[in-house]
Amino acid sequence: MNAQLVAELTVFALAVFLGIELISKVPTMLHTPLMSGTNAIHGIVLIGAMLVVGTSDSTLEQVLGFVAIVFGTINIVGGFLVTDRMLEMFKQRQPDRDDPGE
């Protein structure tokens, strides 16, 4: 147990409560886009993969890290794009409902 681990655990614990709080009132209609959007966010493992490749000189580690970079990027890019395509569908009928002035 060291100071850094405790600091990281603090961040972790706060993020758990925040994650639950953030989506507690989501309507059913948005379940799928929300799942897809948060799906893109865990693509942040890409950063870890970049660190692995960028700091290692072992071929095996670089191969593993390279595949992880490709995977992580697919997760991020594909995830955000697919979510945007889903949400684009909702956009066109917004004026009737929410912004009658526009």
Add this chain to the structure above:
Amino acid sequence: MSRTWIDFAYLVAAICLILGIKRLSHPRTARSGNLIGALGMAIAVGFTFAIDGLEHYGLIVAGIALGTVVGVVSARMVQMTAMPQMVALFNGVGGGAAALIAASEFHRLAPDPGRLPGEELVGILFSAVVGSVSFWGSLVAFGKLQEVLPGRPIVFPAQNAINAALGVALVAGIGLTAGTEGGIWLALLMVGALILGFLFVLPIGGADMPVVISLLNAFTGLAAASTGFVLDNTALIIGGTLVGASGTLLTLLMGRAMGRPLRQTLFGAFGAAPEGAGPVAAIDGDGTVRTASADDIAFMLAYARRVVFVPGYGLAVAQAQHDVRNLGDLLEDKGVDVRYAIHPVAGRMPGHMNVLLAEANVPYDELFEMEEINPEFPQTDVVVVVGANDVVNPAARNQPGNPIYGMPILDVDRAQNVVVIKRSLSPGFAGVDNPLFYDPKTVMLFDDAKAALEKLVASLKAV
């Protein structure tokens, strides 16, 4: 750039991710939320390049370029109807990435026992196992939704006991591996995780797949957070944990929207149970099914005052959202009051049908949620059920003991007439017979949803 500034940039990125998720959960702000999330991700990745001592830029950029091409192409090409399995794949590769990072870190640190503190090792093993389960589980979910694997639940004796034993063995394996620090143990652990990923998802039926994908999504988030502990990277910890926590809650919310507790979804092997439940005995009428031609049905529709369409999974598969809209428009030209009833889980995922009908430009004010439309059915002349089954099965309302009993349904059996467009009498994902098909006021049109709607449009033009 100094580590402090990198960490500050990560803080900005984390705030973007948090705002992104928050905005994603409200209809008006959802799209901008997704963009803000993407912006946060770009900041996090961009500043990672600036970390002191990072080398092999060529390899990193090449990997990102390759991943971007694959991601863009697959996200652009995928049909709206195939969205759920695409999400499963994107989720799977994220889990795979976490597992690969863990394997690589293990290889780097393990040969030198002094360099590997216990909590670091636990983090590595956790992301290796959970990431692998998520990867393989997502592949099975993809296979089932893509119909490469059978969508039906695949059951084997004592599966829950075997899965539980495997899970315990994996946890024990994490402890053992942490003691020995040998590469062979890690390999064994990951093989075990592979098997668990398969066995965990195989018994779950296609209808429950969205809930499972959501759960695996949460798993991947936790695996990512765990790599954050290993690499001492706060952006990873925050991003991964947010997804892990919100994904877990979302999984519970989805289960509730479908009227299925999570425990039942995961361990109940939905659709394998109903044999001997005796649904046939409870069917009203004489047990015969009436069919009608497209011309008969078009005539009935043309002279109705109110028609409600109930689009379901079959419509999504047949890509018939534009055809149902054509038919609806024609009927409106004839002065018929046309509405669309959307069950919360119509299609393949909650909200999926809203997306499909929006794509076909169905006006928003004609879409009705289940609670709004249910009281209207007794005043409805004709309900047209297009490729839906379980969500209109009256057994959910009046047959205690039936596997789907208690699930909220659209009360279409209370309308004056019901037209069911369906390829065959075969049961839906739940594997339960549907008394609606045998109801005397129901007529069936056996055809592919798209073909049937095209015929109805043609017949209606001739009326």
